[in-house]
Amino acid sequence: MTDLRHTATPHHPTTNPPAPTPAGVRAADDVVTPELVAQLTKGIVGTGRTANHTPFTGRELAALPESTPDDVATAFQRARTAQPVWAATPARTRAAVALRFHDLLLARQAEVLDLIQLETGKARLHAHEEVQAVAIAARHYGRKGPSYLRPKRHTGAVPALTKVTELRQPRGVVGQIAPWNYPLELSVGDALPAFLAGNALVMKPDTETALTALWARDLLVEAGLPAEVFQVVLGDGPVIGPEIVRHADYVSFTGSTRTGREVAQGAAARLIGASLELGGKNAMLVLADADIEKAAAGAVRACFSSAGQLCVSVERLYVHESVADVFLDRFAARTRAMRLGTALAYGADMGSLVGQRQLDTVVRHVDEAVAKGATVLAGGVARPDIGPYFYEPTILDGVEAPMAVCAEETFGPVVSVYRFTDEADAVARANSTEYGLNASVWTKDGRRGRAIAARLRSGTVNVNEGYASAYGSVQSPMGGMKDSGLGRRHGSEGILKYTEAQTVAQQRIVPMGPSFGMTDEQYTVFMSRSLRVMKALRLR
Structure with a gap:
């Protein structure tokens, strides 16, 4: 087990403050009562016994x-x-x-x-x-x-x-x-x-x-x-x-x-x-004409919602060289100011990873990247002072192959930064992964953003948002290309997809074959002429 006191980049100061716990917030025992568990578990078909746990403390929540x-x-x-x-x-x-x-x-x-x-x-x-x-x-x-x-x-x-x-x-x-x-x-x-x-x-x-x-x-x-x-x-x-x-x-x-x-x-x-x-290894492209403040705020949502444990969250950030320094300065400042917390109340900006395996993956990806030359712009440390699986939202600069974080899905609060000067190159790099679930493009020119979106091999693409715009538009399909899946929701x-298509065809008056005394040859001549007529009438 990794020593959580010395993970990733101990040289980088911890800046993410714990969120204060509001007065009157309920505890786990007040929420998950024996009566609630008995009511809910009536729906389970099972004869054995297991349990679940809360990531906030690692304690057991309920026997199931x-x-x-x-x-x-x-x-x-x-x-x-x-x-x-x-x-x-x-x-x-x-x-x-x-x-x-x-x-x-x-x-x-x-x-x-x-x-x-x-x-x-x-x-x-x-x-x-x-x-x-x-x-x-x-x-x-x-x-x-x-x-x-x-x-x-x-x-x-x-x-x-x-x-x-x-x-x-x-x-x-x-x-x-x-x-x-x-x-x-x-x-x-x-x-x-x-x-x-x-x-x-x-x-x-x-x-x-x-x-x-x-x-x-x-x-x-x-x-x-x-x-x-x-x-x-x-x-x-x-x-x-x-x-x-x-x-x-x-x-x-x-x-x-x-x-x-x-x-x-x-x-x-x-x-x-x-x-x-x-899975996904989703990319966000910040173009030279992007609104920097909005893009920085959007990147926080796109990268760190649910502590990055979201199939459509952003793990790769491509920023045009001309705005990279100012964007990263704003993005890193917002990231360092995020409040981490365990309270059953609004106020925290990010919560915990779900368990030890997720934490281990995050630590491995960050530690290896730093050891091979990546720079931590924010985060990079675990926070056992808040809870056993907390890890600060982390921005890595200078990530290169073959660092694991470059291509593997982290599924945690870690994003890697890559600079570009040519948009075609940025699109090619965004498409270079085996995944194709979600992507994000930031620009003040909506038409340009949509044009770039159409070139990305991803099931959903959001322009000037990270993931919520496409996901929340439930009249439109949502799903992945390439190794990100098959089929669509919404x-x-x-x-x-939950149905079988059934065709019921009722033939009326005449059969689909020679009739009214036609020979086989007469029937085929009649049908050939009919097919030509149907094409001329533009029947589909």
Whole structure:
């Protein structure tokens, strides 16, 4: 275990102040009561015992049921029994559940904000990003879901004689494997469109953040979702994850690229679909004409929200040489002023890493970079005086290959700075990674920013924002290119992926073959002429 008193750059002074704890703030024991745990864990299919912990102190939060492979099979059996009745429920009735959930979530957000903070260690403002994202998704699919699923008429093989309808049938039971870093948004946020499409769902949240996901399930049931439609199992990923894939009709996975490949292989072997949101090494480009103050403030949000434990957060910062010094001066000053804290209240600018493994990765990346010549402009030290897994938001200058931080996903509060003089070179360097999840471009010229965005090989690109603009625009698809994943969440793709397209074609009056005494040859001449006419009429 690394000695946290001497990590990274001891020559650089610690400047990030602890945030003061407001009076009257509740403690973990006041939030995670035995009564709450008993209420929430009723939704878990499990016969064993496990526990989760809070990163703020490392202490145990709650004892939880642990699932076995047989428990997973039981959960799928229950969900499969309940799914046909739910699928037969009108789409607008299903959508109304999402709208009621939206209202309940906003009315009771303080409850889940406490849980998110305790389970992830993030600052309350960053926890609220999850509430915002889920409320937006619930509103969108609650309003637009029925129209996405509505039967669609298409032109048939023979216009007027062939009536074609495209239907959207639910896949059945979706298996969802949700990560720890955004336990509300990446659990129920992805589950909502699956439910609205008429599916049942078996979720495996990360054990360390299970209470948040279970709270969301409880609220969905209160909003009108049949409890049997939403099953939850808990357990080690290598044990329970493959069982989810083995029983599901479709898999939704968010996590590392390495594990995503394993999920994809398991799904492919069964010929079922999968959506995978995986890793990122996201780039932010600050052009010569950028508003420096806004770009510096935006970089703080883009790099250090949720302590950088965000798939779409920025880890590579490309700055035009002409503005690099002034930008980095402003960015570093803002970073050093960030307040770190553990209080279940607003006021801290950044919280904790989730655990020892994340801290070890951050320490390894920073220490190796410094040893090979990188310069620390801010941060670079752990803060065990605040909590066991706290690490200061860190800016590294002079990063070069083969430093690990140059190409590997850190998934922590660390950003590497690279200067450029040619925009084409900056775009090429931003595209040089195996990942392609999110990117950010800063310029006063919106048209120029959009043009550069179109050249970046990334599933989402934000102009003059880090990640929230694209992610919060839920009518548009969100997902990764290259090794950052397959499929999309949000928009029509975010709900239609949970359906099977079915074409129903009704032939009227005459068959699709010789009729009215035609010979085969006469029929082929007639159809050839008809095809020419249909092209001339611009039929599609």
